[in-house]
Amino acid sequence: MKTENQKAWFFVLPVLLLVAFNALVPIMTVVNYSVQETFGNNVFFWQGLDWFEQILRSDRFQAALGRQFLFTFLILIIEIPLGIIIALSMPKKGMWVPVCLVLMALPMLIPWNVVGAMWNIFTLPKIGLLGYFMNDVLGIAYDMTQNPFAAWVTIIVMDVWHWTSLVVLLSYAGLVSIPDAYYQAAKIDGASPWKVFRYIQLPKMKTVLTIAILLRFMDSFNIYTEPFVLTGGGPGNSTTLLSIDLVKIALGQFDLGPAAAMSLIYFAITLLVSWLFYTLMTKDDAQ
Amino acid sequence: MAKITLSNLRHSYLPNPSGPEDYALKEIDLDWQDGGAYALLGPSGCGKSTLLNIISGLLTPSEGRILFDDRDVTDLPPDQRNIAQVFQFPVIYDTMTVRDNLAFPLRNRGVHEGRIAERVAEIAQMLEVEEMLDIRASHLSPDNKQKISMGRGLVRDDVNVVMFDEPLTVIDPHLKWKLRSKLKELHQRVRATMIYVTHDQTEALTFADQVVVMQDGEIVQIGTPVELFERPQHTFVGHFIGSPGMNVLPAEESDGAVRFQGRQVALEGAVTGQGGTTQIGVRPEFVSLADAGLPARVHKVSDVGRHAVVEAMVGDTAVKAIVEGELPEQGAEIHLAFRPDHTRLYRDGWLSTEART
Numbered sequence A: 001m002k003t004e005n006q007k008a009w010f011f012v013l014p015v016l017l018l019v020a021f022n023a024l025v026p027i028m029t030v031v032n033y034s035v036q037e038t039f040g041n042n043v044f045f046w047q048g049l050d051w052f053e054q055i056l057r058s059d060r061f062q063a064a065l066g067r068q069f070l071f072t073f074l075i076l077i078i079e080i081p082l083g084i085i086i087a088l089s090m091p092k093k094g095m096w097v098p099v100c101l102v103l104m105a106l107p108m109l110i111p112w113n114v115v116g117a118m119w120n121i122f123t124l125p126k127i128g129l130l131g132y133f134m135n136d137v138l139g140i141a142y143d144m145t146q147n148p149f150a151a152w153v154t155i156i157v158m159d160v161w162h163w164t165s166l167v168v169l170l171s172y173a174g175l176v177s178i179p180d181a182y183y184q185a186a187k188i189d190g191a192s193p194w195k196v197f198r199y200i201q202l203p204k205m206k207t208v209l210t211i212a213i214l215l216r217f218m219d220s221f222n223i224y225t226e227p228f229v230l231t232g233g234g235p236g237n238s239t240t241l242l243s244i245d246l247v248k249i250a251l252g253q254f255d256l257g258p259a260a261a262m263s264l265i266y267f268a269i270t271l272l273v274s275w276l277f278y279t280l281m282t283k284d285d286a287q
Numbered sequence B: 001m002a003k004i005t006l007s008n009l010r011h012s013y014l015p016n017p018s019g020p021e022d023y024a025l026k027e028i029d030l031d032w033q034d035g036g037a038y039a040l041l042g043p044s045g046c047g048k049s050t051l052l053n054i055i056s057g058l059l060t061p062s063e064g065r066i067l068f069d070d071r072d073v074t075d076l077p078p079d080q081r082n083i084a085q086v087f088q089f090p091v092i093y094d095t096m097t098v099r100d101n102l103a104f105p106l107r108n109r110g111v112h113e114g115r116i117a118e119r120v121a122e123i124a125q126m127l128e129v130e131e132m133l134d135i136r137a138s139h140l141s142p143d144n145k146q147k148i149s150m151g152r153g154l155v156r157d158d159v160n161v162v163m164f165d166e167p168l169t170v171i172d173p174h175l176k177w178k179l180r181s182k183l184k185e186l187h188q189r190v191r192a193t194m195i196y197v198t199h200d201q202t203e204a205l206t207f208a209d210q211v212v213v214m215q216d217g218e219i220v221q222i223g224t225p226v227e228l229f230e231r232p233q234h235t236f237v238g239h240f241i242g243s244p245g246m247n248v249l250p251a252e253e254s255d256g257a258v259r260f261q262g263r264q265v266a267l268e269g270a271v272t273g274q275g276g277t278t279q280i281g282v283r284p285e286f287v288s289l290a291d292a293g294l295p296a297r298v299h300k301v302s303d304v305g306r307h308a309v310v311e312a313m314v315g316d317t318a319v320k321a322i323v324e325g326e327l328p329e330q331g332a333e334i335h336l337a338f339r340p341d342h343t344r345l346y347r348d349g350w351l352s353t354e355a356r357t
């Protein structure tokens, strides 16, 4: 006979409360704001889905969303292959392994706003090392405060510098778990280095790469501090990514309703794309 | 197809080996005849895999040469040696189908597709994996995975040698027996040289025409299963092969006579050499209960089915005898007799009596 015991619920309760306070309550507050209009004094008017429609139709939102996708796409197609290449070229054993691992982990240990400030000072023309070197030594006009292209290159390079290590460390973990016998068998079978990568290393790295892509997607899609500190979204609006725009609307203009609606749309897009990625990457294993 | 010669082979995994204990392989000189079925038998850690990896080219020996039909291949990588090797744990290419796994070694060598299809079909039929050909290899059970690994080793028909490094470790016992006889049957059909590494004497003795016994990085004896059983060249072989192994008893040598527990023992032939530590070796099969002979007290009797193993104490030394028929009681006083033509002297482990002519 099976005994039913409902006591377990009591043990889950603390976690439930915690989740309620740090996730459900804030999200529901945002949902609440997103369907109302206020003119202050805590007076609210029902607005329905107007804000959602307004945001989705606005050129400003569409432009920011486009920039956001472009940014995420660029850093993913640079960081993922670069991370794999670095992981492949790292030593598998010996005294250099810990040295490499620590060097790789360093950029990730630096706080976001410090990274932004560092790169700001580093790249400023005249003052910064890179800015000075590019302009005055190489004679290439480079000013990320004036030129949108330079600003884009800078935020991309900064993100690659900050986060490629994550892909490297995850890929490396996948690589070192491959038993020697696989490489030996491949040699006996006469497999070329490309085939070793394609049929042994890549399949064994697949799980960790799925995790790496998901983490990098979510992180870069929601990125705020680094580009904000570095460029402030400029020059003009050229590097105003979604989160920067959101903060401008919410705290700059204090349009709580539209900002709330935008947050929810933002959240939904992040969730949808993550789910798509995950489903596509794990599709083969399920069959 | 070729004869494989190992000459003055030594290997150490250390960069600067000093003494013999730093060598995983100490001085190997050996010919593998074309078309032979060999077993390489020895306990774990004795250097079997090292030797195999040197033949296949995965390892370069510290010293010595490897010749395939008098062609020096010591510095050639595995893919230029025309060999196949199957490892202890299954290696399969997860993302490929079983069919593509089997075809992989052929595709890498540019064999044309028609021939590949033919070979894959042949091997699949032999290993009884035909109905699995189109599923992804990652979905297979461990023993089927190992079958596929073996299939990849067997699919090429131009190899000099196929080497199996303890390939049946992950296979269920009943399948083990089946696969082993399959391999044996296959060897008789294709006549390629095969080297089968194992630490299990039954596996070695059933598969091979010639068994190479290794211990501590050295080859102690090469022979047919019968030779290894009948006339072990080293106490290690006597002890390692046979169940129970050969009795190895302390012996004193004086005035040309050999004594065990103070009694002279008749040997198969004249004693050779001198000095060193001497031991008498006699298999339990050749020890019998007698009316007169070495006095002993029965210590233990174990019935193992067809016969019983009687362990008796002669002085402070245990001697095992295989006995059929009537069994003595534990504690009984008995006499043991050794069959002289199977009783030998070993000096520092090595055989030290002349063969009976």
Ligand SMILES: Nc1ncnc2c1ncn2[C@@H]1O[C@H](COP(=O)(O)OP(=O)(O)O)[C@@H](O)[C@H]1O
Binding pocket: B013, B024, B042, B043, B044, B045, B046, B047, B048, B049, B050, B051
């Ligand atoms: N890659 C290696 N590096 C260092 N020592 C090794 C390596 N592989 C094997 N050895 C050592 O060499 C000896 C022989 O090993 P191995 O050839 O694997 O034995 P077997 O296959 O008979 O079990 C063992 O003492 C083992 O510890």
Ligand SMILES: [Mg+2]
Binding pocket: B048, B049, B050, B165
């Ligand atoms: Mg081994």
